[in-house]
Amino acid sequence: MIKIFREHFVEKLTKEACNRLSLYQRPESWVISQASGSEASIETGLHFREDLDFIMPDAQGLHDLENSMRVHRSLPKLSRLQARDPRLWTRLAHVECWEYMIKRWPVGQNGENEKSQINKVLSRYFVRQSQSRALLRNGISRLWWIAELTFDPMRDNPYELTSVLLSTLDITQTIMERNFGRSNSIATAFLEIIQLRRDLLLDQGNASRMRVRKLGKFINMQGGMSVIDMLKKDEIKRLLEAQLEVIISAEQTVSSGNTPEEISEEYDAE
Numbered sequence: 001m002i003k004i005f006r007e008h009f010v011e012k013l014t015k016e017a018c019n020r021l022s023l024y025q026r027p028e029s030w031v032i033s034q035a036s037g038s039e040a041s042i043e044t045g046l047h048f049r050e051d052l053d054f055i056m057p058d059a060q061g062l063h064d065l066e067n068s069m070r071v072h073r074s075l076p077k078l079s080r081l082q083a084r085d086p087r088l089w090t091r092l093a094h095v096e097c098w099e100y101m102i103k104r105w106p107v108g109q110n111g112e113n114e115k116s117q118i119n120k121v122l123s124r125y126f127v128r129q130s131q132s133r134a135l136l137r138n139g140i141s142r143l144w145w146i147a148e149l150t151f152d153p154m155r156d157n158p159y160e161l162t163s164v165l166l167s168t169l170d171i172t173q174t175i176m177e178r179n180f181g182r183s184n185s186i187a188t189a190f191l192e193i194i195q196l197r198r199d200l201l202l203d204q205g206n207a208s209r210m211r212v213r214k215l216g217k218f219i220n221m222q223g224g225m226s227v228i229d230m231l232k233k234d235e236i237k238r239l240l241e242a243q244l245e246v247i248i249s250a251e252q253t254v255s256s257g258n259t260p261e262e263i264s265e266e267y268d269a270e
Helices: 007-019 021-025 064-074 086-094 098-104 114-125 141-148 160-165 169-176 184-196 205-225 233-255
Strands: 003-005 041-043
Touching (some): 003 007, 007 114, 086 098, 086 114, 141 169
């Protein structure tokens, strides 16, 4: 049976976090010892389908893709509404997933000052708000949400787009931390364009990074001007393809030395 922290216990841990930084460097979870089980947690009607067996970060990499799939598969009946509950992710980060957390998000290493340590604890081990950005900062909820928003059971590999999303940190942030990341049709269209045009959007280093950011800014602006999430996926893809052509054309104009006075603020480096 999966447990969640009680709200008052989360509040207590949050308030005392700045005075407990040394505890976040311990190899074993210490949180439950701060209160009796009944005071700290309550049971839910959820169960893990399989154990949360993480691949620990090592010299080969962070293994976010593999761990995202594992967390998602282990919670098949978790609804998106339930997945917005800070009590769930705070409990998992502090108890069941503690070993993974201290290796993926270690506190007090590499010369971190106290302020940086506090910010890391509050953002990675807690969920300070139930908004998308906060959920994508918590060390465990981010793994579930990344997989949830890209999972497609109709594909041969249902996590195919999850791997695209995690290709680079910039792609992850551009899609997940913008409002349109909450729309499956928009996020899927965006990722399919990246997959289709990886030569332009993945394989050219900083140039690819800036193009992804420009496309993200463009589609986010479109969402503010129209009900873009009412469009079909293929219609959104056509919008993105057309805008990518505009971006490439602007780059060619710049490289030719014939830059018009305004190539538009949209193409300024953010």
